[in-house]
Amino acid sequence: MEIRIAHLYPEFLNLYGDRGNVLALVRRAQWRGLAATVEQVSVGDPLDPGRFDLFFIGGGPDLEQGAVAEDLAKKGPALSEAVEAGAALLSICGGYQLLGKSYLPLAGPAIPGVGLFDVTTRAGKKRLKGNVAVEVPFLRVPVVGYENHSGQTFFTYDQHQSAPGPGRPPANTDQPGAREGQPDAASYAPAVGSQDDQDGICRPLGQVIYGFGNNGRDGYEGAWYRHAIGTYLHGPLLPKNPHLADRLLAWAWEHRSGEAGLTTLDDTLEAHAHRAVLHRFLPWSERWRW
Amino acid sequence: MQKTAVNQGHGWKFYLAVALGWIVEILETWIRILGREGELQRGTSLPGYLALKCYPRLLEELLATYDQVIVVTGTNGKTTTTNLLAEMARATFPDAVVTINREGANMLAGLVTALMRDRKRAPAGPVSSIGHEDGRVAVLEVDEGTLPALALQVHRVDAVVITNLFRDQLDRYAEVAILAEKMRLALGTWPGARLILNADDPAVARMGEGRKGVAFYGLEGMGVEVGAEVGSRTQAPGENLLCPHCHARLDYSRVWYSHLGDYRCRNCGFSRPRPQYRAEIQGSWQAGGTKLVIEASGQKLEFCSPLSGRYNAYNLLAAASALGELAGVDRLYEVSPVASAFKPREGRDEWFSWPGLPRRARLALVKNPVGLTETLQSVLSSGVRAEARMLVLAINDLAADGRDVSWLYDADWSALVGSGIEPVICSGLRAYDMAVCLKYQGLDPSRVKVLPSLDGAVSAFLDSQQLELDLLCTYTCLAPGRRALLRRGARPGLPQPEMNAGGDSSHGNSHCPPVPGIPQPIRR
Numbered sequence: 001m002e003i004r005i006a007h008l009y010p011e012f013l014n015l016y017g018d019r020g021n022v023l024a025l026v027r028r029a030q031w032r033g034l035a036a037t038v039e040q041v042s043v044g045d046p047l048d049p050g051r052f053d054l055f056f057i058g059g060g061p062d063l064e065q066g067a068v069a070e071d072l073a074k075k076g077p078a079l080s081e082a083v084e085a086g087a088a089l090l091s092i093c094g095g096y097q098l099l100g101k102s103y104l105p106l107a108g109p110a111i112p113g114v115g116l117f118d119v120t121t122r123a124g125k126k127r128l129k130g131n132v133a134v135e136v137p138f139l140r141v142p143v144v145g146y147e148n149h150s151g152q153t154f155f156t157y158d159q160h161q162s163a164p165g166p167g168r169p170p171a172n173t174d175q176p177g178a179r180e181g182q183p184d185a186a187s188y189a190p191a192v193g194s195q196d197d198q199d200g201i202c203r204p205l206g207q208v209i210y211g212f213g214n215n216g217r218d219g220y221e222g223a224w225y226r227h228a229i230g231t232y233l234h235g236p237l238l239p240k241n242p243h244l245a246d247r248l249l250a251w252a253w254e255h256r257s258g259e260a261g262l263t264t265l266d267d268t269l270e271a272h273a274h275r276a277v278l279h280r281f282l283p284w285s286e287r288w289r290w
Numbered sequence: 291m292q293k294t295a296v297n298q299g300h301g302w303k304f305y306l307a308v309a310l311g312w313i314v315e316i317l318e319t320w321i322r323i324l325g326r327e328g329e330l331q332r333g334t335s336l337p338g339y340l341a342l343k344c345y346p347r348l349l350e351e352l353l354a355t356y357d358q359v360i361v362v363t364g365t366n367g368k369t370t371t372t373n374l375l376a377e378m379a380r381a382t383f384p385d386a387v388v389t390i391n392r393e394g395a396n397m398l399a400g401l402v403t404a405l406m407r408d409r410k411r412a413p414a415g416p417v418s419s420i421g422h423e424d425g426r427v428a429v430l431e432v433d434e435g436t437l438p439a440l441a442l443q444v445h446r447v448d449a450v451v452i453t454n455l456f457r458d459q460l461d462r463y464a465e466v467a468i469l470a471e472k473m474r475l476a477l478g479t480w481p482g483a484r485l486i487l488n489a490d491d492p493a494v495a496r497m498g499e500g501r502k503g504v505a506f507y508g509l510e511g512m513g514v515e516v517g518a519e520v521g522s523r524t525q526a527p528g529e530n531l532l533c534p535h536c537h538a539r540l541d542y543s544r545v546w547y548s549h550l551g552d553y554r555c556r557n558c559g560f561s562r563p564r565p566q567y568r569a570e571i572q573g574s575w576q577a578g579g580t581k582l583v584i585e586a587s588g589q590k591l592e593f594c595s596p597l598s599g600r601y602n603a604y605n606l607l608a609a610a611s612a613l614g615e616l617a618g619v620d621r622l623y624e625v626s627p628v629a630s631a632f633k634p635r636e637g638r639d640e641w642f643s644w645p646g647l648p649r650r651a652r653l654a655l656v657k658n659p660v661g662l663t664e665t666l667q668s669v670l671s672s673g674v675r676a677e678a679r680m681l682v683l684a685i686n687d688l689a690a691d692g693r694d695v696s697w698l699y700d701a702d703w704s705a706l707v708g709s710g711i712e713p714v715i716c717s718g719l720r721a722y723d724m725a726v727c728l729k730y731q732g733l734d735p736s737r738v739k740v741l742p743s744l745d746g747a748v749s750a751f752l753d754s755q756q757l758e759l760d761l762l763c764t765y766t767c768l769a770p771g772r773r774a775l776l777r778r779g780a781r782p783g784l785p786q787p788e789m790n791a792g793g794d795s796s797h798g799n800s801h802c803p804p805v806p807g808i809p810q811p812i813r814r
Contacts, residue, residue, distance in 0.1 A: 011531065015457075015465075017699030023730050061465035063537055130693065146694045235696045239730050240723065269729055272740070273722035280719075 002035035003252050006052040008075075009060070009068045010040050013094055016148070018058030020236030021090065024245050025054065025252075032263050034253065043071045049082035053252035059093025059149075059234065069111065072098050076114035083116060088251035089228035092237065096223070096230035097121045097151050117223035117230050118202040119214070121151040128152070131281050132211025132233060134221045136244070142209060143241045144277045145233030152215035153232075155204065155223075205231055210281050227251040240277070242270045300351055307345035311337035311406045335395045338402030349398060349443050352405040356389070357425030359446065360612065363432045363473070364453030364494070366661045367605040368396065370597070370638055371453055372431040374609035377632060378625040379427055382617050387426045396433040398440065404430075434473060441476035449484040450477060451612045453604065454550060455493045457697070458658040466493060470534065473497065486612045488604065489565040490550040496534045498563065507611040508565035509546050509603065510585075535560045547600055548660045567611040571603050584610055587619045593629045597639060599668035601661070640772075642780040650784060651751070651759035651775055655768055656683075657691070659700035662762070667705050669760050676710040679758040682747045684717040684767035685724045691764040695720045703731040713739045717747045718767050744774040752778060 007022050022038055029036035041047055060068070079099075083089055091099050100119040102110045110120075129148040136143050204214070205222030213221030213232065222231035229248070231237065238245040242265070250262050314337040342348055353359050362372045376390045391404035405428070432440055434455070440447075452473075455466050470493040477485065477497055488494045489506035498504035531549060533540050538557035545551035554561040572581040572592075580603050582593045595606050606629055614622050634640055642651040654669065656662040670676070687693050706714070706728075714737055716724040721742045729735050741747045744767065751759040763771045 014700070016694065017696030020696070020699030020727070020730065023699070027730050027732075061467055063465070063467045063532055067532065067537060146696060148694060235694070236699050239699075239726050269722065269726050269735060269738075273726045276720075276722045 001257055002037055003029050003054065003249070003256055004052045005036060005038045005054045005056060005252070006041050006047070007038050008041050008055060008057045008072075008095070009043065010058075011042060012064040012068050013058040013060035015059045015061060016093065016146070016234035017236040018056075018092065018234065021058070021092070021238045022056055024236070024238035024242075025056075025249060028242070028245055028249055028265065029253075031265055041075075043068060047075045047078045049078040049085070049087075052082065053087055053255045054248060055079060055082065055087065055089040055091075057089075057091040057095030057099070059095055065094045065098070069098055072114060073112070076116070079114060080116055083226055083228045086227060086251070086255045088248045088255065089116075090238075090248055091228075091230045092234055093147075093149055093232055096232065097149075097153065099228075099230055100153065100223070101156060103151065116228060117225055118156050119153050119223050119230070120156055121153045124150050124152045124215075126150065128212035128216050128232075130211055131277065132213065132221070133209045133278060133282060134206040134211075134213065134231075134233065135209050136206035139243050139247065141243055141274070142278065143206065143231075143233060143237070143244050144274055145231075145235040145237050145240070147211060147213075147232040147234070149232050152217075153223075154215055154218070155202075155220070200226065205229055227255070240270060240273050242267045303345045304348065304351055307341040307348050308406055308409065310344055311341035311403065314340055315403070315407070335397065335399040335403050337406065338395075338404075339399035341406065342399055342402050346443075349402050349405070349440075350445065352402065352409065353428065353444055353446070355409075355426065356428040358427045358448045358616070359444075360427065360429045360449045360451065360616070361432050361437075361440070361447050362429065362451045362453070362608075362612075363434045363437055364451075364488075365434060365456040365458045365658065367453040367601055367608065368431045368433075370602065370605040370634060371451060371608045371612075372429055373634075374605060374629065374632055375451070375612050376429045377628050378609060378613045379429065379616065381625050381628045382613065382621050383425075383427070389426070389428045391430055396431045397436045398443065401430055401432070401440075434469060438472050438476045441479040445479070447480045447483045449486060449612065449615065450480070451486040451608055452488060452494045452497065453608055454488055454491045456548065456658055456660045457700075458692070467534070470494075470496070477501075484615055486608065486615055488550070488608065489563050490546060490552070492540060492549070492553055492560070492562075493534055495563055496560075505567065505611060505615050506563045506565040507567035507569070507607050508562065509550075509571065509600075509607070510565075510568040511570035533558060533560050546604075547664060550604075567607060567614060569603065569607040569610075571600070580606070582606055584622070586611075586614055586622070589619060589622075591622050591626060593626050595629050595632065597632070597634060598672050599664050601664045602668075640782065641784045642775050642782055643784050644779055645781060649752075649757055649759070651748075651761060651780055653761045653763065653768065653771055653775070655765065656762045657764055659697050662698075662701040665762060666701070666703070669762070670705050670709050670711075674758045677712075678756055679711055679760060680713060680715065680751050680754060680756040681706070681711050682715045682717055682744075682751075682759065682761045682771075683724050684744055684747070684761065684763040684771055685720040686718045686764050686766045687720050688766045690766050695723050698724060698727045699730075703728065703733070707732045712737045715747050715750065716740045717742060717744050718764065744770045745777070748774040748778050748780075 005022065005025060026036045026038060097103055098113055099116045100113045100121055101115045102112050102120045104110045104120065104122045106123045127148065127150045130146070132145055132147045134143045202223055202225040204220035205224045208219050208221050213219065222229060246262055250260065253262060254260050318336065360375065362368050362375065372390055376388050379386065379388045389405065389408040391401055395403060455470055457466055474497050477483065484503040484505070485498055485501060486505050486507065487498050489508035495506065498506065531540055532538065533555035536555065536558040538555055540553040540555055542551045542553050552562050567584060567586045569582045569584045572583055580595045580598060582595065582603055584591050584593055584607060593606055593610065595602060610622060610625065613625060638655060640653045642653065643649065652669065654665050656665050685695060685698065687695050714728060714733065716738060721740045725738050725740050728738050741750060761771050
């Protein structure tokens with residue numbers, strides 16, 4: 001049994017060390033004795049939703065991103081189908097934007113996206129860049145990385161009202177019409193079982209504790225829907241955040257084998273790198289222990 | 291070389307600004323001497339920064355006193371190309387004053403600092419009219435991101451050499467396509483400038499479109515990776531694979547490295563222009579020094595360089611092409627010895643040795659994935675055997691290095707992973723990021739050691755049995771690395787006998803063995 005990873009558009013969306021993320025997934029599977037294969041899926045290639053356990057989409061320059069947007073729209077239904085069936089997905093920066101509902105450029109009409117995440121992105125004039133740390137509800141330790149984007153991403157339901165906090169029900173669920181076509185407030189009930197059980201609501205991935213995040217305003221970063229994650233963090237993300245890498249890998253392994261849980265690895269070096277960043281930018285970050 | 295310098299009177303503000311710059315520089319020197327750093331530390335751009343604040347037109351007025359202003363820009367190879375071109379110009383015009391911004395301070399303040407210093411050394415006298423070989427020439431390395439700002443300030447530039455455009459410090463320059471467009475607009479403000487462009491780089495070649503006085507250079511012959519599809523589905527860090535015109539995918543018939551090669555767009559017909567200056571690498575560059583045969587205007591000239599690596603072949607070709615444009619192709623004969631004797635500047639493949647000890651160290655700058663890949667390959671394929679060396683990777687993430695270190699993952703580490711080098715030491719502010727990257731690239735963590743301080747890294751080398759230390763540094767690690775070496779007794783350069791030691795031709799190769807069929811250049 002092997003974990004099958006689909007790397008989408010590797011030759012176009014490879015801007016910020018994205019191959020490091022795929023490498024991290026493969027290595028961490030191998031170190032556990034699990035086989036992992038990576039298949040590259042690019043423009044024009046068919047996408048079989050049932051074939052893969054984990055999808056990865058990186059970020060790219062505007063030019064290259066435009067080249068894949070059209071193709072990704074065609075692959076959208078297959079991707080959504082796979083995610084609904086429990087496959088894991090990680091999308092970063094440009095890939096994250098393309099999987100949202102729409103992208104609004106500075107000039108011209110909005111470009112529709114895949115709609116996997118309930119977010120919409122507006123082109124901004126200022127680049128949001130720098131080191132970033134995010135508290136993620138289903139991880140004990142924050143996630144660290146680097147962001148560099150001009151698009152500002154908002155949850156579609158928080159443009160006019162407050163958003164539900166990451167990983168917990170919205171503060172004010174009795175406002176009607178907050179999310180069209182989505183389940184009503186009753187289904188916001190807290191998840192039973194482990195904390196990372198997703199309840200089918202698209203939520204922010206976490207809360208920014210350092211840096212900008214989705215838009216530099218509402219304090220949220222990324223999006224999280226079932227086993228799919230969209231985020232602006234690169235750096236690359238997974239080698240330095242082994243806890244997040246293992247979460248994705250566990251989801252993928254569960255999708256493949258039905259078994260939950262993975263063996264632990266020696267992450268001393270990763271923990272050092274992680275801690276070095278946290279301590280440099282958040283000197284009071286003593287309270288997070290690996 | 292034509293004289294175009296204007297003899298103009300300067301206003302009092304000009305003199306005030308220059309005087310201010312000089313005073314700041316003298317103060318800086320005193321502080322350095324008092325701080326006992328003395329010769330170890332180079333000046334900063336502070337004098338130029340303050341003088342420019344005091345008088346914004348300073349740069350334009352300073353440059354107006356030069357007969358030729360040549361700008362060298364691009365992502366990789368600026369410093370080496372600038373220095374090579376300056377040396378060649380000095381050899382060709384012995385009576386001319388050739389100024390460069392040698393410290394690699396390539397933003398506006400750095401340019402002003404260098405030009406003010408030059409004015410102190412060789413004051414701009416009345417421009418003489420005896421022949422045209424005794425003029426004042428400025429060869430300036432300009433940061434590619436600074437070119438638009440320079441275009442606003444300086445209205446006359448005589449020639450622009452562009453080396454290549456790679457992804458570099460994305461947090462500073464944004465994306466290559468955006469940067470290329472900004473550079474193209476900047477070049478538009480100098481319609482009279484001659485362009486010397488790399489034909490093998492699509493984004494650079496495009497800048498020559500619709501302009502007069504464009505000379506292209508490119509590599510030829512000895513196809514590497516013939517028919518390879520660039521960048522896709524291989525480890526190679528392919529970049530900028532889309533046509534700069536129509537954004538379709540470019541077809542490559544030949545690749546030199548990364549996206550430098552012979553390309554063509556099937557959609558709109560955009561293709562590699564035929565270069566006027568063509569170079570062929572003779573023999574294997576893996577062995578160290580590079581031997582190039584440059585062909586221009588039907589002449590073939592042999593150049594030998596102690597610098598290794600394909601990127602240095604490009605640097606040499608760029609400098610030779612620029613000189614050919616400046617002085618005429620016939621005079622290229624005279625500069626072949628310059629290339630052989632060329633010594634790289636600080637931290638550009640610079641060698642150190644310990645007097646009386648059989649040990650040596652090499653200091654090299656790495657700043658982006660393509661450069662790192664090429665430097666690793668060139669470092670690992672020259673010098674002593676892998677078991678007798680120690681590699682230090684010093685990675686900082688300050689503004690001049692690029693704040694984002696994700697580029698480390700875009701380099702090709704397979705050459706290092708496959709070599710037997712042990713230990714590999716990670717240093718700098720991002721030492722642990724480097725170590726994690728190596729772990730995931732497949733290097734056994736037991737081979738990796740983390741020593742955040744460079745002094746510690748050099749001490750570790752001296753305590754070991756290893757013979758060669760290869761120190762690859764990002765920009766802000768260069769000066770501390772150099773200082774750490776000098777403090778621990780290393781001296782710049784290699785002892786003479788060792789330079790000609792057999793089996794290692796990566797340096798000190800000051801003569802070219804003749805190649806059959808190619809006439810040796812004759813000095814006139």
